[in-house]
Amino acid sequence: MATRRPVKIGIAGLGRLGKQHATNLAYRVPGAVLAAACSPVDEELDWARETLPDPRIHSDYEALLADRELDALWLVTPSSLHADQIIAALRAGKHVFCEKPLSLDVAECERVLSVAREYPHLEATIGFMRRFDRSYRDAYEKARAGTIGRPFMVRSQTTDQNDPDGFFVRFAPTSGGIFLDCTVHDIDIARWFFNGARATRAFATGTIALHEGLRECGDVDNGVGVVEFEGGRLAVFYASRTMAHGCDTHSEVIGTGGALAIGHNPRLNRVEIYDAGGVRSESTPTFFARFEDAFLNEAHAFVQAVAARMAGMPPVAAGGATLADALEATRIGRALREACSTGLPVDLPA
Ligand SMILES: NC(=O)c1ccc[n+]([C@@H]2O[C@H](COP(=O)([O-])OP(=O)(O)OC[C@H]3O[C@@H](n4cnc5c(N)ncnc54)[C@H](O)[C@@H]3O)[C@@H](O)[C@H]2O)c1
Incomplete structure (x- = not known):
């Protein structure tokens, strides 16, 4: 069994909520390293450079996906992008946390679930933080x-x-x-x-x-x-x-x-x-x-679940909403x- 190492996370979306998640992941979640940040908006990237501890900066999501050092992606992007971005994250071999809702469209949710079944070794959680x-x-x-x-x-x-x-x-x-x-x-x-x-x-x-x-x-x-x-x-x-x-x-x-x-x-x-x-x-x-504590607690739970998987341990129930919960x-x-x-x-x- 491998020893635990930090979970390297890349965040996409640094808007109203993304900045809060980024600050939590960078400074308040043991076992996590916020290694990269992505936004198409220059001012948001400037904010990341000034506020976060030296993340690699990407202005498009494709570059974040291609960042080979990242173990997990954290999506705080517009709801209409979630389904495609989760699928792309899984296909790139990344664990993924995505803000709610999974998608605005039921068929899109089903598509995500179907792709996720091909990657059972990857954690995929939707951010219904009230559970935390x-x-x-x-x-x-x-x-x-x-x-x-x-x-x-x-x-x-x-x-x-x-x-x-x-x-x-x-x-x-x-x-x-x-x-x-x-x-x-x-x-x-x-x-x-x-x-x-x-x-x-x-x-x-x-x-x-x-x-x-x-x-x-x-x-x-x-x-x-x-x-x-x-x-x-x-x-x-x-x-x-x-x-x-x-x-x-x-x-x-x-x-x-x-x-x-x-x-x-x-x-x-x-x-x-x-x-x-x-x-x-x-x-x-x-x-x-x-819900400040709940946002922090959900980040702790996700990082612990991913770290356990990376260490070759059996999956731990992170306690968050599954893709199937989010579809419903x-x-x-x-x-x-x-x-x-x-x-x-x-x-x-x-
Ligand atoms: N859990 C909650 O209670 C809660 C609360 C607020 C928002 N949310 C969810 O969080 C998500 C974001 O909401 P918000 O209020 O922060 O919105 P926002 O518009 O403030 O931020 C969206 C961010 O996504 C970025 N973005 C847009 N296209 C992108 C792309 N292709 N690749 C990477 N980044 C891209 C934008 O630059 C911006 O940084 C939404 O899905 C929303 O439903 C959840």
């Missing part, structure tokens, strides 16, 4: 231990603070819409707590409360969905881009013997302000502030999008 949040993980373990009996209902929401600058309007043409971009996390959480139960039918509706520009992409800034799962399980989802107070992501899992509420109060920290307006806390402003999240997200645009329920055949 300490509170979600604790609730999951309690549910598994039977604390709330049989979980049959999940209520879950992903809501962002309103950005008056309209970032999401510019992002909408490549995001896949609110259900594939935001609710996809809640879908993954519901499937996780339901032990991978199959979804059978989706209902959805939505509205534009503030961002009229979304209309031309067929998107909404507030969406509600209901999904039926086999065995009488139900999930109710809410997603919003227009919250006044901050990023308010929380979930509730209801079982036959109790319920678990996860993150209901989106407070930034443990400070309470007592003033003429009453008693209040400041809110987490962004998804990154809320896309399938259900698309059904919600269709239900929202047609106003009709969408069946999800077996």
Whole structure:
């Protein structure tokens, strides 16, 4: 058996989230070396030169793929590129971590799964980081231990603070819409707590409360969905881009013997302000502030799983979402999008 050596990682995409991942991988993940960074945008590459510890810089993805020293690629690129880039990474012999969603298209997800089956020795994980949040993980373990009996209902929401600058309007043409971009996390959480139960039918509706520009992409800034799962399980989802107070992501899992509420109060920290307006806390402003630890924990888990494979040890369960989980999240997200645009329920055949 070989000894463990650092996992050499190349990151693609240094935008809003890519910079955070790059900083984690470079400075906060033992066993990882961020050896290369790739972006087609010069300013992002300048940022990498100034901020990261001397990575090789590539301005196109082909060059990153051809970088023979890299063991793994870390993709934080636009969702529409994920499927092709994961396939190319696997074909280049690299382990791959990719941000959610796997793809905006179900057939593309299936194509990735089919190619991945040819490379069972390579790790391939999709970044549903909520599975690595300490509170979600604790609730999951309690549910598994039977604390709330049989979980049959999940209520879950992903809501962002309103950005008056309209970032999401510019992002909408490549995001896949609110259900594939935001609710996809809640879908993954519901499937996780339901032990991978199959979804059978989706209902959805939505509205534009503030961002009229979304209309031309067929998107909404507030969406509600209901999904039926086999065995009488139900999930109710809410997603919003227009919250006044901050990023308010929380979930509730209801079982036959109790319920678990996860993150209901989106407070930034443990400070309470007592003033003429009453008693209040400041809110987490962004998804990154809320899930900073989860992003870091998922990087630790991926690097440990890859290091174990490189050392010739049996695969360790990294605890993240598999490609198959991510395919299901896309399938259900698309059904919600269709239900929202047609106003009709969408069946999800077996
Ligand atoms: N897990 C989460 O909660 C979460 C949160 C935000 C974003 N995301 C996901 O992360 C991904 C990126 O989102 P973002 O908000 O950082 O977007 P962004 O637009 O800010 O960044 C995208 C990056 O990809 C780069 N890029 C574009 N084409 C490329 C190519 N061909 N090769 C290499 N790099 C390329 C861009 O230069 C940019 O650096 C999306 O898939 C999104 O769904 C996940």
